[in-house]
Amino acid sequence: MQSTQCISCKHYIGGGFCEAFGADPIPKEISIGWFIHKKPYKGDNGFRYERSEEYQALRGETS
Structure with missing residues (x-):
């Protein structure tokens, strides 16, 4: 489960x-x-949570 x-x-x-x-x-x-992966986590190679454009579109959000 994700x-x-x-x-x-x-x-x-x-x-x-x-x-x-x-x-x-x-x-x-x-x-x-x-x-919540908006802060550093061991081994994340500098990546953090960023909402995808596809998910924003599904929710009717604008960037």
Whole structure:
């Protein structure tokens, strides 16, 4: 199960993976929403949560 922050992030690849963690799965604390990934997290390679344009469009948001 992925948190909304994961599936709405522009760095999310799918299947529990994202650009931030490369070949490693998204850490449990982030994937289930215990840690909001707007702050640094060990091993995130400098990536942070950024809402994807697709998700914004689905919600009717404008950038």
